[in-house]
Amino acid sequence: MVHGLTETLLTVVCLLVCGQATAQNANTGLRKVYEWVHGGLLYQYAQDSSFTLLVFNVPFRAVKADFEVHVQDTSNDGIKRTLLLSLRHGSIPVLQPYNESVPASFVMPEDQESHHLDTNNSHNIISEAPAPGRLYMAASILNPLNNVVEYLRWGDDMGGSFQINVRAIYTVRTAVKSLPAGDVSTSNVVTGEAQTFGFMVPAFTTAYSIVVSNCGTNGSSCPVTMTTSESLSVSDQSAVSVDCRQQAERCVLTRVSPKVEGESFVTFSLDDVKGIENVTFDVSFSMLGCSAVAIPYAERLMTDNGVEKNQPPQYKYLTGYDVNEAGYGVTDSPSCVNLGPLGRYSKSSDSVFNAFFGMWTTEGDVVPEIALVVPDFSVEVRTFTIQDSVDTGGILSILARVADDDWKGVIWVCAMAQRVGHNGSLSECQDGALLTLNTTATTNTSAEHDGVNEIVEVMDEALLPFPVAGTWYLTMQSQCLGSGRPEPCGVLPMIELTVTMQQCGPRGCGDYGTCQQYLQGTELYASCECHSGYRGLGCNDGTYGLSKGKQMTAVYLLTLSNLAFIPAIVLALYRRFYTLAAVFFFNSFFSAFYHACDTSKVYQLCIMNYGTLAFCDFFGSLLSFYSLFLTMARISDTLRTFLLMSGALIISVFVTEDRHNEAFQLTPLFVSGIVLVVSWVRETRLRGKLYPSKGRYLRLLLPGVVLAVTGIGVNYGLMWHQSTYQFTHSFWHFALMVTPLFLMPPRGWHSEVKRGLSVSAQDIIRTGMQPEPRQQQQQPLPCRQSVNIDHDEPAMFDASMNSISSDDRNRLI
Structure with missing residues (x-):
């Protein structure tokens, strides 16, 4: 227990x-x-x-x-x-x-x-x-x-x-026997019990062979099935099998371009043959890899970048070079030539996925130009390493170009992870990226453009997103063509290779995307973030993309619709509501530039950080109507200033916390609306009649409220369908920016409230301008009198006040 x-x-x-x-x-x-x-x-x-x-x-x-x-x-x-x-x-x-x-x-x-x-x-x-x-x-x-x-x-x-x-x-x-390379092992297999052996495949192995011999049966054939695979699963798709009954004496299974630097497996099983319950046989294992070559031969197959610049062109292209001069003919040439690993150099320490693999110079530096002579009688191999969690999140770019424009034939370049291309099967390049340079694919190697002959480069490119970590093998081979048929090369071709790690490829993400880096756990990777309906690895799929015309229309609608605020700004200045005019201008300015930065990634103008523009847009919108309601309210300037400043501070906090929170948006408007309603009700009680006047309700306030409610309903009722956003939100701009023209109070509204006075224009004219008849006894004016004033006639109000003498004003106060 x-x-x-x-x-x-x-x-x-x-x-x-x-x-x-x-x-x-x-x-x-x-x-x-x-x-x-x-x-x-x-x-x-x-x-x-x-x-x-x-x-x-x-x-x-x-x-x-x-x-x-x-x-x-x-x-x-x-x-x-x-x-x-x-x-x-x-x-x-x-x-x-x-x-x-x-x-x-x-x-x-x-x-x-x-x-x-x-x-x-x-x-x-x-x-x-x-x-x-x-x-x-x-x-x-x-x-x-x-x-x-x-x-x-x-x-x-x-x-x-x-x-x-x-x-x-x-x-x-847990129990797997090992099969040593080069030795002969004796094994016994029983019906119904398969025998599995594991063996290591070293680097640069192009093929291996497993041979079954001395099969101890009385029959003429060996009833054993031999299967090789790269895993222990019975359903491994990489498995290759051979029935030894179909081969005489020696049963051989050869595998080309196996997975290297890891363990592979071979399984022996006994076929259901009457009278045979077990079989004893010998097993041998051999490998074929890149042979070591003489140093002069290797030097003829690769050019050092420092030497290449000081040598004449005939050395670079090996003009007149006979392959038999190197001592290796077609029959005795090695299966592959290992020219060693490529060097790695990062272009910038501040950027990931920004490195190239190049040739080593005599000074120990790495240069990106890779110039190689490609033989036709063997496979040439170069290696480079893709690092786990460092390179696996980028794009591996391999670009090959024929350096000799006069050479005729085909060159194959195969890039495979942990596999080496085999001589004779390189053109297939299974599980890898194949680059084919065919100089005979076109009838002419030059083209005429504006009367000038231009050389057409023979090149090919492979881009591998998120390459597998490990050792990558670049295997190359050429084939010369004469009269349209293959023939031995008298002059070997040279190619120029460029191998780089990039974030989103050499062409980036085009006009409809941006390359972004993402981090999940310890894994960093780069990918295109597409917009405007475009998709794909390079944002190249425009099946559902928005045209540039539609995007430009959306930008113009959402930015220029903010000009509807200009009449409200002018009216506020005319009626001397300078603070309100400043708030309106702030809202109009930042709303226009926020949409210019946010609407389209193609037609984008960001005068500030996007977060700053978004904050100012929401802050200005809420503050505009909060200030408008306080301006309409019948309160003293001292109280109005206090409410305006405290409200601006609270609105800034709300917008910073969550600008899309509906409660945060409605709270300041609700508070200012309560102040407005309370002040109007109080004024109505003091007057003993409806305030403002019924005519103002019908001619100005009601149309303004209807316009504002319509704008809100269109914007929030139809905004869920984003395809109409530019139209609904532009109408929202128009409706909300024209509404102040109806709701803004007349000129002199605040100065009259400051005096604590509420009189009609007719009373002021009668008191200040026309003397009463002598026979009538002058009635003293009480210190406080609540009488009606018609604010629908601001011009008459202003003229009347200007006509009152200082003595009369003192008497009124």
Whole structure:
């Protein structure tokens, strides 16, 4: 009991520390390894960068991996969605769930598997033949294509929130015999019990052969099936089998371009033959790799950059060079020539995915120009290393160009991860990127343009997104053509190679995207962030893209519609509401430039940081109507100034905290509206009649309120469909900026309130301008008299006040 509890506690501690636990079964020779990965929030797929990345560590000699996927809908909206899971060994998967078009020269990975699951249930995914090392899982929520398009065009919210957790269960084989290279081993296989051997394949191996001999049976054939694979899984797609009954005496299985720098396996099984229960045989294993060559021969196949610049052109192109002069003819040439690794140089220490691989100079420096002579009788090999978590998030660019314009033939350049191209099969380049330089593909190597002959370069390019970590092998071979048929080369061609790591490729993301860097856990990668409805690795898929005309129209509507504030600004200045005019100008200015920066990525003008512009736009909009309501209110200037300043401070806090929060937006408007209503009710009670006048309600206030409500309804009622946003929001600008023309109080509103006086114009004219008849007794004016004043006639009010003498004003006060 104590021992079991201790074992459980140790397992829990292991899970907390390393995320893995192991369960051993000695009877079957298999063990279980558990690993938990908490992925957190799931991203909803819109483009190549919108996925959640999970990284697993597959143990050595794993037979299979069982992933238990648990998805939780944290939004609880009940909508069923599709979960996309993509698995890839050694690097980040490349997602293309909606068949986005692939840019030219891009080579998509073929070593990843994808699964489509629903989000309402837990799922088990079984991955057969997982390679040891880092296994990447990209998870993303798929939405209907229309929703994705609206998001790419206008930033429409796709809704929903999900989290993912995954437990991986690895089945690992513990008992595997080793098969030494070059030695002869004796093995015995029994019916129903297969024998599996593991053997290491070293670097630069182009092929290996396994030979079965001395098969101890009475029959004339050996009833053994021999299968080689790169994993221990029975369903490994890389497996190659041979039936030894179809071969006499010696049974040979040869594998070309195997996976190097790792372990491969061979399995022997006994066929169901009557009377034969076991068979004994000898097994031998041999490899074919890049042979060491003489130094003079290697020097003739590569040019040092420092020497090349000082030598005449005939040396560079090896004019008149006979391959037999080097001592290696076609028959005795090596299978491949290893010219050594390329050097690596980072262009900038401040930028990732910005490095090139080049030739070493005699001074120990690395230069990006790679000039190589490509033989036709053997394969030439160069290597470079893609670093895990450093290069795997970028794009590997390989550019090849024929240096000799007069040479005729075909050159193949094959780039493969942990595989070496084999002599004679290089043109296939399975599981790699193939560059073909065919100088005979066109009838002319020069073209006439404006009367001038221009040389047409023969070149090819391969772009590999998220390359697999490890050693990459560049294998090259040429073939000369004479009279349209292959023939031995009398003059070997030279090519110029450029191998670089880039963020988003040499052409970037075009006009409709920007290259962004993303960090998930310890994995850093770069991808194009597309806009305006464009999609794809290079934002090149314009199937649902917005035209430049539509984008320009949206920009003009959303920016120029802010000019509707000019009449309100002029009226505020005329009526001497200078603070209100300043707020209106602030709102109009920053709203125009905010939309100029936010509406289109193609036609974009950002005079300040985007966050600053967004803050000023929301702050100015709220402050404009808050100030307008306070201006309309019948309160003293002291109280108005206090409310205006304190409200501006509170609004700035609200906008900084969450500018889209409806409660934050409505609170200042609600407070200023309460002040306005209370002041008007108080004034109505003092007057004993409706305030403002009924005519002002009908002619000005009611139309202004209707216009404002209409603008709000159009903007927030139709804004959910982002395709009409530029029209609805522009109308919102017009409606809200014209509304102050109806609601703004007349001139002299504040000065009359400051005196604490409320009299009619007729009373002032009668008192100050016309003397009463002598027979009438003059009635003294009380210190405070509440009489009506008609603010719908501001000009008459101003003239009347100017006509009152100072003595009369004192009497009135």
